[in-house]
Each structure stands twice: as C-alpha cells, then as structure tokens.
Amino acid sequence: MLNKAKFMMATGLITLAMASTSLAADHVLKIAYQEDPKTVDVQMTQDFYTLPLNVYDRLVEAETSGPGQSQLTPGLAESWEVSQDGKTYIFHLRKGVLFHNGEELTADDVVYTFDRMLDPKTKALSTDILNFVDGATERLDGSATTVPGLQAVDKYTVKIVLKEPYAAFIALLASPGASIYNRKFTEPLGDKYGLTPETTNGTGPFKLTEYTLNDSQVLEANDKYFKGRPKLDQIVIRVVADAETLRLLFESGELDVFDIDYASSQLPYFAGSDQWKDQIRSGPRVGIYYYHINQALKPFDDVRVRKAFQMAINRQEILDKNFYGKGKLENGVMPRGLTCYAEAKPIEYNPQKAKALLAEAGYPNGVDIKLTQASNWSSRWSDMNQIIQAQIKEAGFNAEINTMDESAYFAARKAGTVDNYTQNWSADFNDPDNFFYTFFSKSGTSVRGYNNNDEQVFAALDKARSMTNPEERCALYQKMTDRIVQDDAAWVPLFSLDHNYVVQPRVKNFVVPWNGWSDMSYYKMEVE
Template sequence: MIKFKRTFTLITSLLIAASVFTSCTGNNSKSSSSKKSESVLNIAGFSEDPGTADAQKRTDTYLMPLNLYDRLVETETVDGKPKQVPSLATKWDVSSNGLIYTFHLKKGIKFTNGEEFKADDVLFTFDRMLDPKTKALNTNFLDMIKGAKARMSGKANSVSGIKVLDDYTIKITLDKPFAPFIADLATPACSIYNRKATEAAGSKFGTSPSTTVGTGPFKIKSWKLNSQITLVPNKNYFKGAPKLFQLNIKVVPDAETQKMMFETGRLDVLDLDNVSSQAKYFQTSPKWKNHIVSGQRVGINYYALNEKFKPLDNVKVRKAIEYAIDRKTILEKIQNGNGQLENGIMPHGLDGFNANLPEIEYNKTKAKQLLKEAGYPNGFTMEIAQDTDSPNTLKLNQTVQAMLADVGIKVKIKQIDDSTYYATRAKGLLPTYTSEWAADYNDPDNFIYTFFAKDNSFARSFNYKNKAVFNKVEEARKITDQSARIKLYQDIEKTIVNDDVAWIPLYSRTKMFVIQPYVKSFNVAWNGWGDMKYSDVTVK
C-alpha cells in the first residue's frame, strides 16, 4: 500500500485546527445521551482535505471509497481469517486455463442516484481506470487484463478483454493466468462506479456530494473543505443500511489536537497510529485501557539491503548485519511491544503465512565472525537512507546504527526529501532503508511479487540477483491450485530470507484504536488498515 507524507506549516495547522474546533462546537455540542439517541460518530479521518473520493485518483487513503462504494468481491474476516466473499458479484466461474473469469452480478442493486447497477458499469469503471486520460494511479490492479496495456498506451479505445454478456454477466479475459485476480479485485481501487453519473461529473467526479455516486453503505451529505465530510446512510443499501445516523469525518492536522479532541469527547474513535507517541498512555490509563480495540496488521516492517553497494553484495556481510540487529529490543523500544516478530516476507494474517520458518537469531559473536570471513574484520562504513520528515524512522535507524556499531559497522544516516527518496529508489540507487508494507489484497503475490519480481527488485533498490527466484515468482502467478501456489511461495520465501538474506524482516504491528465507551460493534479491518468500513458500527 502506497503512502505519502504531508507537511504543514505551523500557522496552517493552527488555522485548520481552529476550524475543526469551531465545527465541533457549532455542529456537535451535544451530550453523550444526545449522541446515543442520534447515533452520530465522529472520527479524525484525514490530516488534510483529501480533495476527492475517487479511488482511482488516490493511493494514500481509501476511507471514503470503502464506505461509499462496493467491489465485485470483498475481503472480509470469516472465522478469524481473511477470505474473499461475493459482493456485487454473486459468483464467478474461472476457465480451466485460468484466463477467463465470468462474473454473475447481483440483480436489483441501486446506485445512490437511483440507477440500477449493471454489467456495463463494471466495464465502464475498469475501462476508465485504464484510459490514459483518467491518469489513474491504480492501473497495476487491472493491467493483467487482455488489452489493458494497449488501452493504457493510447493504442486502443477500449479494453479488448472486458465483454458484457448481458445486464448481469460480464466476462474478463486475462493476458496470461493470474491466480490472485479475485483477491486483487477486492481492493478499494477496484470500486465500481455508475457510468451515467461518473460521465456526467467528468473531472469533478468524487469531489462533492452531488458528484459522488456509489452503491455503498453511505453517501456524502456535505463536504466542508479542510474541516469535515459528513456521510449519512444509504437507506437502500443492498446489504442493509448502517445503523449510524451520521458519520462525521473530520480533518485534523496534528496528533496532539486529535488526542485532545478524543479526551474531550469531540472524537469517538482515535487511531493510535496517528498518535503513536501516546499509545502507551492510553494502554495504561485506567480510564481508557479497557476501551482499546486491537487487531492484526497484515503488514511488515523490514530492511532492504541494496546489493548494488559493496560490501552488501556479499551474503556473509548481509547475514552479519542481520545477526547484529536485536529485533526484540527494537519491537519493545520502537513499538512498545505492540506487535510480533516476523521471520519472513509474508506476515501473520496473510494467506500463505508460514509459521514454521526458522527464527532469525540475534548474535553479535556470529556477526563478527562472518565479517571476518567476508574480509572485513574491522567492519566497514555503510549508509542508511530515509526521508527527512519521519522522526519514528529516524529513531529506528539510530537504534540500528548503535547495534551495528557494536560489531564494527559504521552507519551514516542519510536524510533526503520525499521526491528525491522515491526517485532514487526507482533508479535502483537508494542505499539500505527501512519501510513497511501492508496488504492491499489477501494473497502472497502482494508481498513476494511486489518486492522480488525482477523489475520490482530493481525499482525498490534491492538489486537482488537470483534468476531462479525471479522465474519461480513469475511461475507462481500462473498456478491455479492455491495449495501448490502457497507451497511454491513459501519455498521462494525461504530462499530469499534464509539463504540469500536479501530481506531483513523486523516485525508486524498490532493495530489499535481507542474508542469511547458508547461505541459498539467496532472491529479492526482484516488487514489492520486505519481506513475501514463503518457500516456495522453503532453508538449506544
């Protein structure tokens, strides 16, 4: 999942915060009993105005798409595990060669403009994403469809692989087998739009109440720039209307303001990721510790080692670095113990997670011995890169810097701005860095292919060299037997992590929210995103 950071000047933050408090006081100065009767839920959804609810135009926030639209398929937690379940599509058939997917759509579903949902809306939505004029940011979720690349390059006026068979049946043909396709379609980026409303709105689609039309549980009532977006239930929602009377999504630019608003009752839900320095306070507070809701974040924090830079091209050096990092201490120090150590690429909670991987050892003696064997008995100097506006990342890197110094490795932390950071990474030239990846879709492909397909390894500055692994990664995408696919992915994972040490896993985080006592039926999303559906939440 791609994320972008935002920087605000102090004066802008103060002005926005002031407008938030004015809005809260003016519109929601009600007692708890009043909230109970009206079922109004207040959340801090954004640190700046999102500008659009068009899921094809944003990759850093999916809060509104999850609540305004639906997908053909959804990923939901079933019996404690994430699973793809029918949504706008009641069922689907897959050809024996894994190329043709035929979706049978649910009848009688209405968009919020009164139009009936039909197969043509699916064709329109997917074609719109691949149309170069849209400038969509999520084309990778559909570029495996036959004719997608020709459409994206402007060589075709439509996508040849998408065909409407009748009003409630649509056929999608792929260029080559892509086993994760169903899981892939469950991402918010693949939200389905209404052709009539979207074409009428043009470039303004998703930017105001009147230009935002979906089939989802909510619809937009009002949108006050840099202040609040108000959602109300879609009373005709085909899965049953939400019980909330109103969902107020507030724009709150800084963590301290969010904490203060929550403690004074102006927010009903607080995402502790947004106030990470205060997580321990809420966990130990007699008032709040019993009102924390947590769940598994299906994501992983890791270190990428760029093998282009010597001596990181030596596997013994990479293994020495791994031995020198005390991951348990890092989890306690950086995350206050809120998470679990990971030993591979696929984290806890993901389909394909391997609980039997060898535990990565912390051993300074072995680290020094390997450095000696590699020809660096006195250590060496290396760089760790990070963006400038990330104090938590700096804290992590400084902790690792001290650990590596204990075995003779001198680390220089290089802070660079966001645009330079990502441009350098895309050229394969970013030094060692730490990052986090959270699941977009529930399939090993979302982790293994993302980092260790040949082109992706270069674009993410791993510069991994194992051609046999590259071939297996491509092969795994074509296998339709899920058990066989997972076995292959787990073999690939062992090679990358245990044999080649091309990836140093750290930990996955526990996702935590603190909620007001009157908020009920609040459950963390299957993947532990802060962006989640609020259709089942109640205020009592």
C-alpha cells in the same frame, strides 16, 4: 502544552457540526482524519480509503474474519466462475442494486469503471490491478480505444478475460481501487468527478452529503442499500492534524474512535488509564517492517555481509523501544495473517557471529556503510535508523545516516543506487503476490533497489502467479521465503505491528481491519 484556543476552536467546530445534524440523526459516529483526502474518486488516490470503502462497493469484498485475517465474500457480484485455464472470469451481478442517484447497477457500469481506469486521459493511479486483463496495456498506452478482456455479456453478467492466469485476481478485485461507478452519472463529469457530494455517486451503505475542504465530511445512511440499511444514521469525519488535539477531542467525547496510529506515543497513557484500558481494541495488521539491502553496492554484494547485517540488528529492542512491544517479530517475506503464512526459520541476533562473518568476508576491522532516509519522512524512521546505527556497530558496521530529498531518494531507488533504508508495507490485497512480487520479482527487485538477481526466485514467483492449486502455490511461496531470507539474505524482516484503537463505550461492533490501514467500512458498526 496545547494551545487552549486551538482546542476550543476544534471542539467548537465539531459541536457545531453535530448540532446541525443531530436533529435528523440519532446514531452518529464521529471520527477523524489527519489529512483531507481531497477526492472521493478512488481511482485518483492510493492513500485515503475511508470514503471509498463506505460510499462504494466492489464486485468482491475482503471482510475481516478474525484478528488479522480476511475472507473474500460476494459483493456486487453474487457469484462468479473461473475457467479451468484460469483466464476467464464470469461475474453474475445482483439484480436491483441501486446507485445513490437511483440508477440500477448493470454490467455496463462495471465495464465502464475498469475502462475508465485504463483510459490514459483519466491518469488513474491504481491501474496495476488490471494489468493482467487482455488489452489493458494497449488501452493504457493509448494504442487502443477498447479493452477486449472487458465484456458485458448481458445486463447482469460481466466477462473478464486475462492474458494469462493470475491466481490473485479475485483478491485484487476486492481492493478499494476496484470500486464500481455508474457510467451515466460519472462519464459527463470527467475529472470533476468525486470532488463534491453532488459529483459523487456509489452503491455503498453511506452517501456523501457534505464536504468542506480541509475541515470535514458527512456521510448519511443509504436507506436503499442492498444489504440492508446501516445501523448508523451518520458518520461525521473531521480533519484534525495535531495528535494531541485528537486525543483531547476523544477524551472530551467529541470523537468516538481514536486511532493510536495517529499518535503512537499515547498508547502507554491509554493502556495505563483505568478509564480507557478496557476500551482499547487491538488486532494484528497484515503488514511488515523491514530493512532493505542493496546487493549492487559494496559491501552488500557479498552474502556473508548481508547475513552479518541481519544478525547485527536487535529487532526485539526496536519493537520494544519504538512500538512498546506491540507486535511480533517476522522472519520471512509474509507477515502473519496473509494467505499462505507459515512460521519462517528465525533470524538469530548474534553480533559476535556477525563480526566473524564480516572478517571472513574480508572486513576484519569493520566496514563503512550508509543508512538512508528521506528528509520529509516521519521521525519514526530516523529514530529506527539511530537505534540500528548503534546496534550494528558492535558487529563492525560503521554506519553513516544519509538524509536526502524524497525525490532524490525515489530516483536513486528506481536507478538501483540507493543505500539501505527501512520502511514498511501493508497488504493492499490478501495474497502473497502483493509482497513477493512487489519486492523480489525481476521488476520489483530492480525498481526498489534490492538487485537480488536470483533467477530461481524470478521463475518461481512468475510460476506462482498462474498456479491454480492453492496448497501447491502456498508451498512454493514458503520455499521461496527460505531462499530469499536465508540463502540470499536479501532483506531484513523486522516485525509486524498490532493496530490499536481506543473507542468510546457507546461504540459497538468495532472490528480492527485486517489489512492494517486506518481506513475501514463502518457498515456493521453501531453507537448507543
């Protein structure tokens, strides 16, 4: 039972916040975060993107174009060209775009932004989006003070030169980490940038005007936004950690949007409510739940054991029990909605065939294995491990669940000695490289503890990164799906989920974001 005083305090705080702003703003959207993002410097976070997606813009934007789908559209760059060899990108900036402090966007700001990210003094977290830029490695390791691949050709033209072709580069530039800063404003602030409204400056549709740590943030419409003023006057974001409090705040009208991700157990309640069932907005997330397999550890060094593990897991039962069936079984590396996605060959659930494969591999009486989880992970992972532990016993897998400190888990994963674990991955950018290279490249399979040392896969994934023909590139990824999942049995793809929200009737034009984050741009949204 929720503490009444706690609820009254939470609702009272929001009401006070709204009272302080309602005189100046008629169209206010009220949303919530479960944690405080701590900074609006997107180069210093990889978890909290709501503020960056509304305060900043990027050269290119990834806009939701349909359920679980996106398209790349011009952002701060009104157009661009790519050289025939796929290495040189010329971006033509829009003229007259203003930062919130009144400074006009120039090519120098773009070069500064990316150089700041690569400057080792910044200690930025998303430098991998610039890995392919000529000179990026040297700037990042401190052996150079400039980046030859970043050039301001003139006031409104940016030239970016890559060391080698990278087909996903434009998609990467649409990720939140590629948000553009103003040199004149940002440079003098150093590591103080983005900690307060006074130290934050973007070109985006909303300006940060209030920031109370661990309590709230307020965004106000940018009247001079280059795409046109937002329909919303303000966005009030509250920090509310407790899931039940979030639901009660929503039902009392103190919040306009309830993200079911913050309280998945509430989905049956809303779906069964006459008041709310028609206010549920749902869309597929471009992400995948999976079970990792470490081929360096016995018995998983034998492909027959890996295939048996795949067939011993009843994935539909997990989807139904833990996620109310709101998703779709996945059989490959690419989830639905991702560029190049195609239906993969289904993985059969067959405990008896799995048992026969174990016997064929030399384990007629079953085999002992470990399933790993970190102690501070949410209960969803332990719940899944317990279900899988029970499921695979029928096939002869005697599983022990090993709970370890998260730092020890990451150390073991990096060293390639971690036992099998379940996790999920959502698209950072809409390209197959974000999934294939992350898990099954020579570096990815090593640092994530898969040890799927398939030279044919390594060569294909390296080749795919530089291919300029989209159809041929997609065909190669689809071929590698079969090799990785069917031939190598390198992991167990589980399912992709739907992302569900409940919105107040006053909220209009709500679109579930394609990528599966809870973070989104609110530029096109309206409230009555």
